[in-house]
Amino acid sequence: MKSFLRQTAEHLITQHGFDELREVAIVMPSQRGALYLKTQLAQLGERPFLSPKIMTIEEFALQMTDSELMDPISLLMEAFASFKEVDQQVDFDRFVSWGQLMLKDFDVLDLYLVDPVQLFSFLSEAKSLERWGQEYGEDHPEKFITENTKAYFQLYDHLLEVYLRLKSRLESLGLVYRGMAYRRLVENLEKGIALTKNFKKIYFVGFNALSKAEEEIIRLLLKQGLAETLWDADEYYVKNKFHRAGNWLRNYAHPASQDYLARGPFLWMGKHLLEDPKKVQILGVANPSAQIYVAMEAIRQWAYTNGDQEQVALVLGDESLLDQVTQYIGEFKDRLNITMGFSIKKTQVFSLITLWWELTQRGIDGRFPMSHFMKLWNHPLVQVYVKYWSKQNPIVDSEWLQSKLGTDSLYVSFETIKAINIPLLHHVLVNVESDFSEILGHIKGFINQILRAYPANEWDEEAQAIQQAFDVCETLETSIQDRFPISFKSGKILLMQLLQQQKLTFEGPDHSSRTLHVMGLLETRTLDFDRVIILSLNEGSLPGTRKRESLIPTDIANMSYFSLPTFTQADAVTSYHFYRLLQRAQEVILCYVQPSEKSNIKEMSRFIKQIRFDWKKKNPNLILEEPILQLGQPKVQREEHVNRIEKTGDMRQKIKDGLQKRGLSASSVSMLMTCSMKYYFSQIVGLRDEKQSDDDMGADVFGTWIHKVLEIIDSEIIEKFQGNLDQVDWNDKINHLDDYLNQAIREIEKEKGLFELEKGFNYVLKEVAKTILENYLQASPQWESQAIELLVVEGSLETMVNISVDGETWPVKIKGRIDRMDRLGTNTIRIIDYKTGKVEQKDLKIGEDLMSELTSEDIKEKLFQLWLYKFLLGSELLKPSEERVDYLKQIQAENILIQPGIISFRNLGPKVLTENIEFSENQPLVAFLKESEQLVSHWVQRLIDPLAPFEKTANLEDCQYCDFKGICHREV
Ligand code: SF4
Structure with a gap:
């Protein structure tokens, strides 16, 4: 089968003959692709001839604008000098930590042809507060502005000026940074300024996911009749409008799209993924090193059966495996070409x-x-x-x-x-x-x-x-x-x-004829192999961690107005490289590491799941084998791409299992009502969310941070004062809020990755968190006249309820997490849930009666939560004391009043928000629990109702922040 580069080389020769090639330029995504294209041309040459100019797009932009790239350190120095002109106070010791980020942002700004005046005005204090207020439901965000936050915004006020000054400094030196050269080339072409070098034709070969500037360069050259584009595309992902791998190519190929970049149908549109016979093995192994043994064995086996002249790629999804690979791969040294760099x-x-x-x-x-x-x-x-x-x-x-x-x-x-x-x-x-x-x-x-x-x-x-x-x-x-x-x-x-x-680098000058290549996925661009092994196909490796580093807050970067690259796009890029690599391969081994509780390895890559559920059914000649059992992995059903999932007998069994294991909670019931498909993904299939790791903390991490601080403070009170709130020096707690916040974020970072509090909007959020906590710690000690004793923080309660379903008994787990439980006076036990969002009394209001409210399709989630707390605590207290959770063993259950409540940090005025949770007036606890079981039964019946299949919500707004919008094709 012809490789993409062979097809390209033949096309070039047909179009130009050997003698004209010297007047042609070829622009490619990578140096490696350029090298292998040269090899293909040389192999086709009947006699010596002068090669065309083959270069990367960066080299092209520099050459065509006659510019020279400035080295990174000198650039940082120039940027500092520019900043100093704008702000005399800036000192290099601080600048050095975020100056690189600033330069990266300037580069991206130019690569995506963003108007700097527009962008930086969005980063001003007023605009940022407005956005923040909307995101966090705060009507008066300006009250959180302190001297420290002012300093943060000042940085943004300077950025435009620094950007402009830096550019003029570089221009006077005749130097550029990458994005600057791209933008300059676009501007030159728009003004009709000729390229500094004359070519008969310029070919752009094998691109995908171009930046705005790159697109413009190609479009303007196409307009001049100077350019031609050659794409490596396959119908499998281009014709399926939901397939992320084809996101860009679909637009480039569509004459009606504003991103249209071809001058007619693509020259080649393969059907390799849809029709070619291929053998694909998916292998799950216990640890990362075991993958290397799998790879070595496969390479040996292939060499034995097919010889060593076939092109084999060993692609490392996790590049840190390289040092282990180099220890074992020596036996193939004569055919080995390691193209990855080994980190110093x-x-x-x-x-x-x-x-x-x-x-x-x-x-x-x-x-x-x-x-x-x-x-x-x-x-x-x-x-x-x-x-x-x-x-x-x-x-x-x-x-x-x-x-x-x-x-x-x-x-x-x-x-x-x-x-x-x-x-x-x-x-x-x-x-x-x-x-x-x-x-x-x-x-x-x-x-x-x-x-x-x-x-x-x-x-x-x-x-x-x-x-x-x-x-x-x-x-x-x-x-x-x-x-x-x-x-x-x-x-x-x-x-x-x-x-x-x-x-x-391990690469030698004579390595282009070698046949066993160890590389990263990005290095495979435009190259084809007979056999491919990909290691570490786990989320976090392939596709990689979604971490962005930028001074530009995520919400602004994501605004479609600026068209800056987003995480979804980054995933789509990886997806394209992944499927393109499989296009012409005859045999593929996909290896992933099975996650375990002890490791921080994430679940198998979504690419494997797509292959199982999508590719497999589309290519009848695909032999898919999974020799090792998938342990602990949720089996996603084929139905996941349809709009509804019927509740068949099998599905009922799954629901039953889910109710026993995962149970019902306030959030799962609310999820069922908002979008039953979301319930299906989350509670039946057990999919985890696709959270991005980001330098800026989102509303969820911000909420966890506040909770964590209170957990630390409340735990200290239990430990030092046996939970007695009267003995606490609240001013001391307030004075140490900085320490508590730092301690809390360090704990959160263990799970969520690093959040630099001195950087970006996090700095402002820290001030906001401090103000919120200070307000709460100042106000709450005055709320109650009776003594309060903390019993537990971050506890959990659960109970099983047996529900009768069509003559069968279904055990249903009811569970809830408790932020804090305390005893008020002598006979009231409160369960308190802290909320960083705004909750009002109307959210807990009982209209007609509690049962109608809690069985309503328009259920009040917060009210449901209060019922759930009372039900859980009531059930626990009715047990003999020795069977209860530790912190309730000493409680005399008789005459105890249960008071579930919510403290909303955005609404401290009403103190602890609560409601009288009972189904009828003065209802005894035992009767309350009995009637609660009817409520549980209602939701179980609702869940299994065959006339109410799991369906996607009709309200697209609910999809906007849904974790499953990717698999649901509801990307908005
Ligand atoms: S993306 Fe929308 S339809 Fe799909 S599960 Fe989420 S909320 Fe439901």
Whole structure:
């Protein structure tokens, strides 16, 4: 089967013949694609000929505008100088932490041709507060503005000016950053300025998901009749309008779309995924390393049956697997081509430089802590040096060193180190107050000494990494020359950032003829393979984590007005690369790691699920095998793409199982009423939400943060004062709110990833959280005249109710989480739910009677929650005390009043919001519980009602924030 690049090469030759090719330019998504296209052209050449100009789109934009790219550190310096012109107060130590983000945003702004004046005006204080007020249901958000938040908004007020000044500085130097070159090329083409180089034709080959600027460049060149586009597309994802992989190509191919980028139907539209015979194996393994064994075995087997001339790709979804792969793949070294870079972060020189910083910054009062000094001394690379040094000098070993340093001391002085007189160690004697150029000189000297000591006959990747680290120091030195002084702290950030971006390459110049390729998914662009193995097909790896880093808040970036890239688009890009890679492969192994409670590995990738439920039924020649059982994975049904799911006998069984295991809660009942399809996905299939990981915290994380702080404070009260609220010094709690907030966010980060509180809108949210908590902690102690004793925080209660369904008994779990339970006076037990959103008394209002309210199709979720709390607590209290949860064992159940309530931080005026939860006046608890069972029975009957299938909601607004809109094809 012809590869895409072979088709392209043949097309070029047919169109131009060999002699004209030199006058043609070919623009491609990657350098690697360019290299392999050259190989294809050469193979087709009957005689030597001059190759066309093949380049990446970045190279094209630079060449066509005659621009030169500025190196990242010099760019950061220029950006700082521009900022300083706008704000004299800005200091480099702070700037260095967010300056890179700012530059990334400027780049994206230009790549997507966003009007900077419009965008930055959206980031102003007034606009941000307006948006925030809407999102969090706050009518007067301006009351949360403090001195600190003002400083945050000031940054945004400066951004437009900085952007404009930076551009004019770069223009005067004749330099650009990437996006700037793209925007300039678009502007030139719009003005009719000719390209700086003349080509007969410019081909754009193998693109997908272009930025706005790239689209414009192609469109303007098409208009001039200069360009032609060649796409690698397959009907499977292009013709299915719901398939994300085809999102872009559908638009590029559609004459009515404003993104139309072809001059007619695509030249090639394959049906490989729909018709070609393929064998696909899906394998779930217990841990990441086991995948490598699977891959090695498959490569061996394929080599045995098909020889080693076939093209095989081993694609690592999680690139950190590379170091393990390199340990095992040596047996194929003659055909091996590792195109991925190995992160320098994983090398010894990186850990050595990290130790160097740790030691030198502890060099206070002319001495180092002995433990830090010894850590550095014992580092393997320092030991390489020591061995080398010992060849010409007295034997230097640990014993010798101890004799010089003494045995008991906790510190080693600079004087002692000088006296030891080993040249390498002179480079740790650094004055941290000196300018960074001097400090950098020491780091360079330190690395260079080790490099020179490295035995020439043992030169390996580690030595290559040391050389690369040394080169990075030299580049940095040149970039900061003749600029303003840089401190130890900023210099450290700069150098470590640069080092972390470095990759060691394994690729040799003669590797293009090799047949076994280890690569990342992005590197497969435009390439085709006979056999493919993809590892780590887990959510979080493929597709990757949805983490965005930007100064531009997510809600603004997502506004369609600006057309900036979104997470959905990022997923669609990965989806295209994934399916394109499978197009021409005959055999594919897809490997994922089975998640377990102990690991943080996420569930299998959605791509595997799509293959099972969609691709499989569309290609009759696809052999799909799953030799290893999927453990613990929910089986998504084929019906998931339809609009309704009938409640068949099987489905009834699933509902029954779900009610027993997951049970009913206030939110699940409300979900059933809002959209029964959502209930199906969440409660029957057990799908987890598709939450994005984001630098900016959304309303959900903000709510968790407030809850967490109160959980910490309430737990302290239980521990220190046995829950007695009278003894609490509330002012002290208020004064320490910063500490509580920090402690709480650190705990949340363990699950949700890092949230930098000094960055972006999070800074404002912290102030808001503080104000909300302060208001609450000030007001609530005055609310009750009776004593309050906290019984539990973050508890949970559940009970089983047996419901009769068509003569069968169905056990139904009823469950609820409790933010706080306390005893008010002597005989009232309250269950309190904290709400960060606004809840009002009308949300709890009982109209006709409680049963009608709670069985209504338009159910009041908060009222249901109060009923549920009373039902759960009542059921628990009726048990013999020894069978109850610990915190209720001591409670005398007789004469106890149960009061469920809600504290709404957006509505503290009414204090604890509550309602008289009973089905009839003065109803005894036992009767209340009995009648509650009828309520449960109502919902179970409603759930299994065959006349009410699970259906998608008709209200599209409900889909907007739904976690399942992706699989539901309700992307809005
Ligand atoms: S996307 Fe819409 S229709 Fe689909 S489950 Fe969510 S709310 Fe229901």
